[in-house]
Amino acid sequence: MPILDITKPSAALVPVPVIDPRAAAAADAQTSASTFADYRSRLDADTLRRQEADLALFATFLGDVHAIPPASAPTLGAHLPYAPEAWANVTHGLVAAFLRWQLQQGYALGSINVRLATVRRYCGLAHSAGVISAEAIALIRTVRGYSGRQARILDAQRQQAATPTRRSSKKATPHVLNAAQVVALKQQPATPQGRRDRLLICLLVDLGLRVGELASLTVAALSLEQGMLTFYREKVHLHQTHQLGPDALAAAQAYLASDALPAGPLLRGSRKNGALWGFMSTRAIHKRVALLGEQIGVPGLAPHDLRHTWATRAARGKSDPFALRDAGGWSSLAMPSRYVESSVVANARIELAE
Secondary structure, three states: OOOOOOOOOOOOOOOOOOOOHHHHHHHHHHHHHHHHHHHHOOOOHHHHHHHHHHHHHHHHHHHHOOOOOHHHHHHHHHHOOOOHHHHOOOOHHHHHHHHHHHHHHOEOHHHHHHHHHHHHHHHHHHHHOOOOOHHHHHHHOOOOOOOHHHHHHHHHHHHHOOOOOOEOOOOOOOOOOOHHHHHHHHOOOOOHHHHHHHHHHHHHHOOOOOHHHHHOOEHHHEEOOOOEEEEEEOOOOEEEEEEOOHHHHHHHHHHHHHOOOOOOEOOOEEOOOOOEEOOOOHHHHHHHHHHHHHHOOOOOOOHHHHHHHHHHHHHHOOOOHHHHHHHHOOOOOOOHHHHOOOOOOOOOOOOOOO
């Protein structure tokens, strides 16, 4: 029996097809163009806004160090979140210099770490799109943020040098409203806009909802018969049901009876004349809460201040920490513990079982 020579193709075998290099190149080009869009499509609106602000600051830095003409920084900042080609020539040295530049500008260490993560993420996307080389991205990934211990040391050094260490768009300390301010904030006029505002405030300050959770509520989330609100907490991937307090229930009854649509998003938007239309976004809620805060003499009030007020009042009311964790939609005790006031004597509130 003859031995089959496997080094030579048999005439009976079907030739192996060869991929058209033009088709491969076209697929690579299409993938490159969609890399950023695919990534951004998976993010929520708040994350996208934060990343765009991070990248706008990165562009400002590039102009400040004359890596680009300073006047072109706004244009580059507008393109960095969307265009892979905008990341051409970004190097390890520039990313590391961005870290140092923020320190010199006095930005908070936590904010610096977040912006570094954003820049590294988009550098990685640019690498996937073929704009940044493998060697360059490997070096960029070696740029690290600051640990807690390093942050404390750097903050101490900057304080000694009289460099501000909390430059941020966020308030250093959230507002905690007192009882009188909470009552004043809930006292809204008996108009469509006023009834909407009263319900908005009650859901924030009495239930501690996050602004994104509030904006995503639907009419079906409210059960007036049971006095319950059922909603989804995206941050911890949980559906929860909360009992409405007397104020929130009364506000919900008034709004649903006169102003809400039969179905769909719960909170309707409003025009300058007070007429309701459309629906409230997280940005619209932020603006409305700020305006209502100014009306009671609390400038700069934000939705998170009302959540902070809720958690602080709950902690002062001796709420069980585990119950506070669950009701606030946290995954650990680390966050609710921030609202528990420390005792002068560390173990003053500790009681041992018999």
